[in-house]
Amino acid sequence: MSMKLNAMYTSNSKGLIGIEKPIAHIKSLLRKGSNEARAVGIWGMGGIGKTTIAEEVFYRLCAEFHGCCFLANVREESRKHGIIYLKEKLYSTLLEEDLKIDTTNGLPSYVKKKLGSMKVLIVLDDVNDSDQLKILVGAHDWFGSGSKIIITSRDKQVLRNEVDHIYKVGVLDFDDALKLFKMNAFKQNHLEIEYYELSKRIVNYAKGIPLVLKVLGHLLCGKDKELWESQLYKLKRLSSKKIYDVMKLSYDDLDCKEKKIFLDLACFFSELFLEVDYIKILLKDSKSDNSIVVGLERLKDKSLINVSEDNIVYMHDIIQKMGWEIVRQESNENSGSLSRLWDSDDIYKILKNNKGTEAIRSIRTHLSVIKKLKLSPDIFVRMSKLQFMDFHSENEFDGLDILPEGLEYLPTELRYLRWMNYPLKSLPDSFSAENLVILDLSYSRLETLWHGEQNLENLKQVILYGSKFLKELPDFSTAINLEVLDIRFCSQLTSVNASIFLLNKVKKLA
Known part of the structure; x- marks a missing residue:
């Protein structure tokens, strides 16, 4: 293996608890029929440690191979960029050259x-469709x-006909769960005696789920016994011992602004995988609002988000x-x-009956x-405070007939x-x-964006990809902060x- 790959992939096993047995088991499965x-x-379920285990196996074994690639977040990255993008990334990494692959x-x-x-x-990592596997790695004789090949998934059905063996990740036993909790609650393996019984009760509550243990550890770190009690x-007073109950404790510890940021991320932005800088702009209450930076850091410290x-x-996904x-x-x-709509049934009923507020x-x-x-032409009139809107699809024919009488109104508050x-x-x-900060009308039937002049000072991205x-x-001319303009495959656009x-801030003009 090249020195480049050796430097890139190094073990991060410090602080990992209870994974040696699963790692040993998976390595033994991989080495069966070693040639x-x-x-x-x-x-396994979300939060159980699938990715952590896969990462550690990968880091420990990669030096034995000519080429290595850890393709993270396949489900979301495929949704965001498309499967061809992931295929190019995978094989470009393996061969250490810039490849262009134009077929599934x-x-x-x-x-x-x-x-x-x-x-x-x-x-x-995190594959949710067996078709993704066929496209990315095809037959093993490639x-x-x-x-x-190691594949992590929450869906056993995705794996059943695509792998030689399936390893199910179980919960941590009590001793390992206690160790993991201590590492997060006390930043050390040593446990002060007066917290021992309290810690045991918390570990029993968490039921050996690593994510829950980490969240509770972060929540209680540095707090006194009275707050632990x-x-x-x-x-105990919560109606059930579901993961939701544990996660809600971290949420309750936030102030009003932090809660608002968290809910915006959970219900809208977490699946868009936007850069932090865009999130900071989109969630501002005003131009001078700098609280988003502190709020995001707070959420990160509470293990509610990752960067x-x-x-x-x-x-x-559990959070x-x-x-x-x-x-x-x-x-x-x-x-x-x-306040936020993401559930398909709710959205269908509201739009069908024009019941937005x-x-x-x-x-x-x-x-x-x-x-x-x-949809009625006035479908968004009652949604005057709507700031973030996303109608997405992988099929360029979805939704072409939903506005038979046109559209009279879109909210002025829209940012995304x-x-x-x-x-x-x-x-x-x-x-x-x-x-508007981000405008994405990919594969639209637009002939022109709008008529007349607009104040575009806040606009950062305009994506019109495939608007033929x-x-x-x-x-x-007023889009002084525009960074991205994507007009690829706009075949009738002969001039701009x-x-x-x-515009001197444009980084990408394609």
């Missing part, structure tokens, strides 16, 4: 020829003798579901009064959920607007883009407004 290309699936079927012959003589180690009492090495904000439940409880069984702050759905609806396959020739004449009927762009070339 064959083999695949092992790691299966198989591999270019020269790539297969190179791989056939290589012993590779691949981890595909790879040289001794190659190994109070939290234990609070745990990746490439500065992307993301959230564990996200806790956020969903909090919002559900605010509605008093009236979905129209929800100004309480709605965000709405995010796959277009397949609403593609059979015929993604509407893939937008079916009309332009945005409504009444629409004001002054608050687009004939002209508006004047962007000269104002674009006067």
Whole structure:
């Protein structure tokens, strides 16, 4: 293996508890039939440690291989960038060269020829569709003798016909769970005697789930015994011992602004994988609002969010579901009064019956959920406070008939607007883009964005990818902060407004 890969992949086992047995088991499964290309699936519930175990196996074994790649967050990255992007990333990493792959079927012959003589180690993390596996790694005979593939998934069905063995990750035993809790609550393995009984009670409550132990440890770290007792009492009074109850304790410890940020992330942004800098701008209450930076740091300290090495904000799905439940409880069984919409049933009913209200702050759905609806032109009039809107799809024909009578209104408050396959020739004449930060109308039927001039000072990204009927762009001279303009595959757009070339912050013009 190259020195480059040796430097890149190093073990991070310090502070990991209770994973030696699963690591040993998985390594033994991989080494069965050591001269064959083999695949092992790691299966279990969210928060149980699948990714952590896969990472550690990967780091410990990678030096034995000619090429290695850990492809993280396959489910979300595929949704965000598409499966071809992931396929190119995987094989570019393995071969250490910049590859372009334009098909879901198989591999270019020269790539297969190179791989056939290589012993590779691949981890595909968080796979939720067996089709992803067929596209990414195909038949195991793509790879040289001794190659190994590790796949993590929450869905056993995804793995069943695609791997040689499935390893189910179980909960930690009591001793390991106590060690893990101590490491997070006291930042050491030593436990002060007066906290021992309290710690045992907390570990019993957590039921050996690593994520729950970490969250409780962070929550109680540095707190006195009285607060520990109070939290234990609070745990007992909750209706059930579900993970939601534990996660809610971290939420309760936030101030009002931090709670608002958390719910925006849980119900809208966590699955968009945006960079921190964009999140800071999108969630500001005003131009001078600098509290978002502190709020995000607070959420990170509470283990409610994570920030990746490439500065992307993301959230564990168990924590996200806790956020969903909090919002559900605010509605008093009236979905129209929800502040944030993500549930397909709720969204379908609200849009079908035109029951939106100004309480709605965000709405995010796959277009397949609403593609059979015929929306009224005034569908968004009652949602005047809507700030974040995302109608997305992988099918360029979804949602083309949902506005048969056109659209009269979009809220002025909108900051994030993604509407893939937008079916009309332009945005409504009444629409004001002054608050927009990100505008994504990929694969739209637009001929022009809007008519007349707009204040575009806040605009950072405009994505019109694949809008094959687009004939002209508006004047962007007021878009002084624009960083990205994507007009690829806009086949009828033969020229662009000269104002674009006067904008000095544009980083990507494609």
